[in-house]
Amino acid sequence: VQLVQSGAEVKKPGESLKISCEASGYSFSNHWIGWVRQMPGKGLEWMGTIYPGDSETRYSPSFQGQVAMSVDKATETAYLQWRTLKASDTAVYFCAVKIAARAFDYWGQGTLVTVPS
Amino acid sequence: QLTQSPSFLSASVGDRVTITCRASQGIGTFLAWYQQIPGTAPKLLIYAASTLQRGVPSRFSGSGSGTDFTLTINDLQPEDFATYYCQHFSSNLRGTFGQGTRLDTK
Secondary structure (H helix, E strand, O other), X not given: OEEEEXXXXXXXXXXXXXXXXXXXXXXXXXXXXXXXEEOOOOOEEEEEEEEOOOOEEEEOOOOEOOEEEEEXXXXXXXXXXXXXXOHHHOEEEEEEEOOOOOOOOEEXXXXXXXXXO | OEXXXXXXXXXXXXXXXXXXXXXXXXXXXXXXXXXXXXXXXOEEEEEOOOEEOOOOOOOEXXXXXXXXXXXXXXXXXXXXXXXEEEEEEOOOOOEEEOOOEEXXXX
C-alpha cells in the first residue's frame, strides 16, 4: 500500500487550491480515505473521510463547507480542495486510508500548504 | 472527545511509560494509537484498543475499553521518543484524535 501526495504549495490568501493523494497497492474503491490537518507545532485534526466507491463523504463540523473532498477512480487519486484560502489554512495535510480496522492503517507523506498573511 | 494524559512526559532509555486516553462517552474498544516522529507522517501502532499493528515491536501494548484506555511502552528505546495520539472512529466513520502526548528524553 502506498499513498503519494502532491508537493508543497505556497499560495496567496483568496486563491484556490487542490492537493492530491495517489493510491496504489490495494482496492482503491473499497476503502475509506481520510484527510488530517496538522497546523504548525500542533496536533492531528480529522477533517473528513470519503468512500471512493460512491464518493460518500463524512466531514468534521470544523471543516464542513471550508474544504471539499473528491476522488478520481480512474487514476485512483483522492483530492482535497479549497475555493478560498486563508492564512489559517497553513498546515501539513495528510491523507490516510482505512483498510483492516477502524483506524488509518497507511498514511501519505503529507503536503505542506503555506498561505502567508 | 478524547483526552490524553499527560501532555508531556520525560523518560529515559529502558524505562516503562504509560499514556492514558479517556473518552467522553463509551466507545467499546474502537480506539487506535499512533506514533509521530517530527517531520514524518503518523504511524499506526495499535488498533481495536489492544491489537498490535503488523511490524510494531512487542514492547508496545494497549489496553482498555469503554472510556479508559492506556498505551504502555516497555523498555523504551531511543527511537520511541516521539508524540503519541489516540484516535476513535465512530460507527459512521467520524474520527476524533486526542491532543497528543509528547515523550521526551530525560
